[in-house]
Amino acid sequence: MNLSEIFCQAKAVDTLTRAFGAGKSAHAYIFEGIEGVGKYTTAQAFAKLLLCQSPVKNDSCGKCPSCTAFEAESHPDFHHVYKELNKISKLPEHRKKQVFELPIYVIKEFLIEKVQLKPSFSASKVFVVSETEELNAESQNALLKVLEEPPNKSFIILLCTKLDNLLPTTRSRCQIVHFGPLSENIIIEKLSAKGIDKAESKFWARLFGGSLGQAEFYSNPQPSFYKIKKDFLNRISKLQLGEVVDFAQWINSTASEFTTAWLKLNPDANKSDLGRQAKRAFVSILISAFTDAMKMSFTGAPAAQEKMTNFDQPGAIKQLAERFAPEACAERIERFFESIRYIDAAVNEKLVFEHLLLNCTESDIVKERSH
Amino acid sequence: MAYTVLARRYRSQKFDDVVGQNAISQTLKNAIKTDKVAHAYLFTGTRGVGKTTMARILAKSLNCLAADKPTIEPCLKCDSCISVNTGEDIDVIEIDGASNRGIENIRELRNNAIYRPARARFKIYIIDEVHMLTAEAFNALLKTLEEPPSHVKFIFATTEPTKVPATIQSRCQRFDFGNISPADIIGQLKKILVDEKIKFEDDCIIALARLANGSMRDGLSLLDQIISAGAQPLTVKMLEDLLGLPSSEKTYQLLEKIGQADAGGTLLAVDNLITGGLSCTGLLDALIWSLRDMMVLKASEDSASLVILTQAEKDGLTKIADFFDIPAIIYNIALFEKLRWPIKNSDNPRALLEASLLRVALAEQFMSIPDLLGNRTANSNPTDKLKKNLPIIEPFDSAQGKQAAPAKIEQKTVLTGVSNIEQIKENWDTIINSIANTRIAELLKKASPLKLNGNLLVLGFNGGDEFTMKLCQGNGRQESIETILSGALGAKIKTGFEIIENSDKQTPKQKPPGAKTSQKTIDQVSNTPAIKSMLSELEGNIIDVEENSQ
Numbered sequence: 001m002n003l004s005e006i007f008c009q010a011k012a013v014d015t016l017t018r019a020f021g022a023g024k025s026a027h028a029y030i031f032e033g034i035e036g037v038g039k040y041t042t043a044q045a046f047a048k049l050l051l052c053q054s055p056v057k058n059d060s061c062g063k064c065p066s067c068t069a070f071e072a073e074s075h076p077d078f079h080h081v082y083k084e085l086n087k088i089s090k091l092p093e094h095r096k097k098q099v100f101e102l103p104i105y106v107i108k109e110f111l112i113e114k115v116q117l118k119p120s121f122s123a124s125k126v127f128v129v130s131e132t133e134e135l136n137a138e139s140q141n142a143l144l145k146v147l148e149e150p151p152n153k154s155f156i157i158l159l160c161t162k163l164d165n166l167l168p169t170t171r172s173r174c175q176i177v178h179f180g181p182l183s184e185n186i187i188i189e190k191l192s193a194k195g196i197d198k199a200e201s202k203f204w205a206r207l208f209g210g211s212l213g214q215a216e217f218y219s220n221p222q223p224s225f226y227k228i229k230k231d232f233l234n235r236i237s238k239l240q241l242g243e244v245v246d247f248a249q250w251i252n253s254t255a256s257e258f259t260t261a262w263l264k265l266n267p268d269a270n271k272s273d274l275g276r277q278a279k280r281a282f283v284s285i286l287i288s289a290f291t292d293a294m295k296m297s298f299t300g301a302p303a304a305q306e307k308m309t310n311f312d313q314p315g316a317i318k319q320l321a322e323r324f325a326p327e328a329c330a331e332r333i334e335r336f337f338e339s340i341r342y343i344d345a346a347v348n349e350k351l352v353f354e355h356l357l358l359n360c361t362e363s364d365i366v367k368e369r370s371h
Numbered sequence: 372m373a374y375t376v377l378a379r380r381y382r383s384q385k386f387d388d389v390v391g392q393n394a395i396s397q398t399l400k401n402a403i404k405t406d407k408v409a410h411a412y413l414f415t416g417t418r419g420v421g422k423t424t425m426a427r428i429l430a431k432s433l434n435c436l437a438a439d440k441p442t443i444e445p446c447l448k449c450d451s452c453i454s455v456n457t458g459e460d461i462d463v464i465e466i467d468g469a470s471n472r473g474i475e476n477i478r479e480l481r482n483n484a485i486y487r488p489a490r491a492r493f494k495i496y497i498i499d500e501v502h503m504l505t506a507e508a509f510n511a512l513l514k515t516l517e518e519p520p521s522h523v524k525f526i527f528a529t530t531e532p533t534k535v536p537a538t539i540q541s542r543c544q545r546f547d548f549g550n551i552s553p554a555d556i557i558g559q560l561k562k563i564l565v566d567e568k569i570k571f572e573d574d575c576i577i578a579l580a581r582l583a584n585g586s587m588r589d590g591l592s593l594l595d596q597i598i599s600a601g602a603q604p605l606t607v608k609m610l611e612d613l614l615g616l617p618s619s620e621k622t623y624q625l626l627e628k629i630g631q632a633d634a635g636g637t638l639l640a641v642d643n644l645i646t647g648g649l650s651c652t653g654l655l656d657a658l659i660w661s662l663r664d665m666m667v668l669k670a671s672e673d674s675a676s677l678v679i680l681t682q683a684e685k686d687g688l689t690k691i692a693d694f695f696d697i698p699a700i701i702y703n704i705a706l707f708e709k710l711r712w713p714i715k716n717s718d719n720p721r722a723l724l725e726a727s728l729l730r731v732a733l734a735e736q737f738m739s740i741p742d743l744l745g746n747r748t749a750n751s752n753p754t755d756k757l758k759k760n761l762p763i764i765e766p767f768d769s770a771q772g773k774q775a776a777p778a779k780i781e782q783k784t785v786l787t788g789v790s791n792i793e794q795i796k797e798n799w800d801t802i803i804n805s806i807a808n809t810r811i812a813e814l815l816k817k818a819s820p821l822k823l824n825g826n827l828l829v830l831g832f833n834g835g836d837e838f839t840m841k842l843c844q845g846n847g848r849q850e851s852i853e854t855i856l857s858g859a860l861g862a863k864i865k866t867g868f869e870i871i872e873n874s875d876k877q878t879p880k881q882k883p884p885g886a887k888t889s890q891k892t893i894d895q896v897s898n899t900p901a902i903k904s905m906l907s908e909l910e911g912n913i914i915d916v917e918e919n920s921q
């Protein structure tokens with residue numbers, strides 16, 4: 001893929017090509033943006049350009065030996081660094097470890113040591129480091145000297161979803177390129193091309209705030225999360241206190257069904273990661289519903305419906321808006337975000353959802369008491 | 372055509388070139404002149420203030436081959452000077468402390484340290500990021516560091532001096548590099564731009580210096596980034612576009628909406644900023660910074676040295692500063708700061724940001740004194756309430772506490788047995804003043820009684836106050852308004868709300884400036900329960916009554 005073929009990050013691509021055109025490409029970049037907006041794709045295309053032997057109009061030529069090698073994914077001067085590389089580490093004790101963050105030995109072995117070697121094919125070397133928000137303090141510090149003055153005209157590109165996780169010392173050595181969320185239409189277009197219903201694509205696009213990767217993942221038709229989502233919201237909108245325990249049970253079992261289904265599709269993935277992802281999706285949907293309800297109370301139903309995430313279930317949202325005043329919605333949204341934290345911290349899942357659902361009924365109890 | 376970024380190309384080469392660290396340069400120069408160079412130095416300071424630069428200059432000065440003893444003016448031409456600049460000299464060994472942090476690396480260093488330098492006067496070890504050495508490595512270094520061979524010098528550089536053990540620190544001369552002042556950064560950036568023959572607007576450089584936040588390297592990285600966009604002259608607009616920064620104008624707009632308690636407007640302004648490509652943390656930071664600047668502008672007369680703002684920004688801020696008082700600003704800064712953590716740790720933080728901003732916009736900023744005193748009479752333990760209501764301690768719980776408390780206060784009866792609307796109209800101001808719940812009193816101030824049908828009192832709002840009317844209707848407020856009014860009028864009252872198309876709301880006659888308040892008004896005011904209790908608590912007298920125009 002060439003830089004010019006990247007369809008949704010015009011601003012970022014423009015920044016990169018201009019710098020390249022002016023001969024002012026920095027030696028270290030941070031590509032920053034939410035998941036699934038094309039950071040890695042862009043980094044690859046940019047690397048191809050940096051390595052290309054005869055660039056045409058600020059883009060790689062696609063013909064020179066370097067580009068051919070790159071397309072065959074066998075360019076010796078392009079290095080992709082990611083945490084699972086520990087499985088091919090030269091030390092057996094590293095190979096066995098299960099990695100949660102990007103460990104220092106991966107950075108040392110696959111970046112710091114390799115960057116000292118002269119490029120073998122092109123004029124320079126390019127390193128792309130994925131998931132740098134998972135770099136721990138040791139790894140980042142180990143990177144500092146290399147990032148400041150990389151030897152052998154190397155380029156280092158860090159891909160990052162949470163800029164705040166990088167140390168100020170790391171950030172200050174790099175140029176930060178921001179990758180914005182994709183527009184709704186592009187996501188709908190891409191998903192429709194895969195045969196996914198338009199309303200559904202629109203919903204996922206809005207729920208994940210413009211992340212194509214996430215939208216693609218959840219819109220997977222087998223099994224369909226979208227159908228579940230509709231049931232879920234309908235039940236939430238008229239949830240009664242007595243149903244809470246059963247409903248929480250239902251959410252948990254549904255979430256684990258999805259986990260097993262996803263695990264079949266992608267056997268390499270970490271099971272507990274997938275499980276958390278499914279549960280988080282439920283909370284996200286709940287948050288989106290309350291946000292919609294909150295906005296509806298202010299702008300009135302017809303105007304809000306255009307912009308709502310849950311535009312396909314106006315009835316359910318309306319019911320929520322009637323039951324909860326905007327201030328109450330705002331308060332609940334804040335509490336739901338706390339639940340996401342509980343999920344990440346592996347708190348007993350049943351308790352998390354029961355607590356969550358009690359929040360969705362609470363005002364009714366309060367009202368009964370005041371009568 | 373390899374390009375070297377500005378921060379590397381313009382790395383200072385001499386003591387006199389180093390910007391913003393004059394005291395340290397001078398001390399080191401004097402040490403060299405008087406031949407009192409210590410054997411170990413520790414340079415500390417935040418990123419990009421010149422630690423590595425100073426270490427290299429010191430190394431060059433000590434080892435320059437053009438002079439026959441250490442000099443304060445290294446020649447920059449000899450082999451030694453050139454190879455130090457690239458970090459490849461055989462006698463000046465630059466070690467990355469973070470990737471060579473183990474004890475085995477330090478053992479190796481110790482074994483090599485005993486050998487004399489190859490060509491220069493000293494063997495100099497520069498250990499950068501020294502804070503990442505392990506505890507064993509530090510301890511292995513102690514003996515050598517205390518009494519190194521006469522030809523060895525150590526220079527350590529770190530951003531985190533607290534992680535360097537005290538035993539190491541006591542063996543070194545420590546220099547703390549301060550943050551570089553905005554004025555110095557502006558000066559240096561301008562000098563570089565002139566050297567590079569690039570045109571620029573002054574405002575852009577001011578904005579850059581602010582973003583640099585005391586670090587020269589940050590400033591230069593940003594400068595590099597906007598230069599590489601290729602357009603000239605450099606403008607603030609380019610900077611904002613390129614870095615995805617919120618334009619200060621839009622941020623101020625959002626603050627204005629929050630200050631006006633305009634919830635719908637707040638949501639729109641947030642939407643506007645986020646669709647402009649701004650991240651949620653970015654937005655929050657921008658808000659915190661604007662509030663901070665606003666606080667400084669409000670608090671100090673001579674704020675020029677404390678805030679880095681362009682004239683347009685200053686004007687914009689002063690304009691919206693009226694909506695906030697200093698305690699409210701401090702409260703909001705604390706609240707937003709607390710919000711940073713959940714927002715930065717969330718995958719899709721937008722909903723949380725909107726919810727929180729909405730609550731800030733709708734919340735009463737602080738409890739008024741009457742409210743507090745009102746609670747006191749109703750509840751015998753005032754400290755209890757205090758903790759619950761003062762938002763700094765528990766911001767998220769405060770709203771509930773506040774809403775519940777005022778309802779307990781008994782409403783004073785102003786009129787008894789009301790039958791006609793004229794009577795209500797006449798006494799409307801008194802009625803409002805008698806309402807102890809300030810939030811509801813605030814809302815009802817914007818209303819005027821229109822008609823009375825049986826026990827249904829219709830309140831009118833001006834066209835612009837539609838939102839206030841909605842607030843009155845929503846969230847169970849209508850019931851509390853009804854109870855309050857029933858109490859005040861001594862009869863069971865239902866309420867209805869209406870929008871008045873052409874404003875016929877009576878504005879109270881303005882009293883001429885400087886005129887004394889009549890005894891009647893003073894009596895009237897001192898009869899309200901809040902003032903009454905305040906007067907008795909504080910043993911005060913009313914000297915003057917001023918009408919607040921809002």
